[in-house]
Amino acid sequence: MKRTFLTLTIAGALAWAACGGGGGPAVEEDVLTDTGSDLATDPGTDTFVPDEGRDPGTDMIEDVVSDVEPDVCAPDCGARICGPSPNGCGSCGECPVGTCTEAGTCDCENPTTWGPLGMVLTGEFPEAAESAEICPDFSGDGVGDNAMAPFAQTVNALLQETINKRFYGAVAEFVGVEDWTNQDSFTLNLFAAGTEDPESTALYANPLWYNPAICTPWIHARDARIAEGVLTVPPHDYFASATWRGILAEGTVKMAQMTGTVASTEGGVTLTGGVLAGVVTKADIDKAILVLEAQCEGEGDLPKFCENIGLLEVVDGIYDLDLDNDSELDAASVCVKFTLGPATILGYGVEE
DSSP: OHHHHHHIIIIIBBBBOOOOBSSSOOOOHHHHHHHHHOOOOOGGGOOOOOOOOOOGGGHHHHHHTTTSOOOOOOOOOTTOOSSBOTTSSSBSOOOSSSEEOTTSOEEOOOOSSOOSEEEEEEEEOOOHHHHHHHSOOSSSSSSOOOTTGGGHHHHHHHHHHHHHHOSSEEEEEEESOOOSSEEEEEEEEEEEEEOSOTTOOEEEEOGGGEETTTTEESEEEEEEEEETTEEEEEEEEEEEEEEETTEEEEEEEEEEEEEEEEEEETTEEEEEEEEEEEEEEHHHHHHHHHHHHHHTOSSSSOOGGGGGGGGGGGGGGOOOBOTTSSSSOOEEEEEEEEEEEEEEEEEEOBOO
16 A cells, blocks of 8 residues: 555656556556546646635726626536537637547547657655755745655655566656757646566556546646756646546646756656655545545455555545645645656556
8 A cells, every 4th residue: 555655646646646568567456546546637627716806996996887797708618628618608628639529529549659758767755854945835834845754764765666666657758849958838748657677668658647538648737848957847736537447536636746957868858856746635535545445345356455455544644734724634745856767658558
């Protein structure tokens, strides 16, 4: 269970706050459980919330025009994810891959080629003092937050051991970058990939990390930037949903963000000084735990992680944020240091 939680944290929290083989490596059962809870994304779900405050200086003007009906027209898309809104107000979105059908879905297939790639080579949770300096301040108290800091000494060795096996891990795809020193907005994709050979940099992508509705990775940001060699991915809420062995698992990483110094090199991309951070809500973690516990009920051939299911009790002590300001801790901040090294993708792995 430790491996499951750590993988969910580093590859999904991103989600980016936790991958497969076909013609390639088989996938351990706890790996794809991570995938289901992970935190992949559609920036299209970001919501603009207008200021609800009222400027007293405008009261007189507002009173005069209060009987005038505002001309407001907003899309009403229902299940549509692309094309014009049925009510004639704007668009329901565009298909990043393929074409939009009359039903408002994307007619697409997962990619068979990839842009420059970097795979996670090292990862560790910074301890409290370093977290305060390098991690985002989610709580607003001027100090960086990382609920995993107290566990750093205990889990970092296990985390690195898991990364070194390369059976599964996190991969970043840099789409359309032409200038590795200063590049305006481009797309950064994150997904899971692995190999049975710990010495290889040629990996197999896990198809569960691709949103079947739009055929792009669940976790993607179209507004990544590079300035003076430093990559910045601004905060986004990343959502992912996957059905594995008949069990639907889904979740969101809030305010997920990433930074690090990048460079193009032979065979892919390198990144040093990387920081990946986000927030996972108690509600999503509770749902994920229920899924795991349900898989471990009964007798017979149970998933491997069931041997350590009791470790889930530790999760109750990691919450450090109060997102709704009701004096109850309801979320956990996650912050990971990491590096990337060059990688290639050979194809897709088997969904086991």
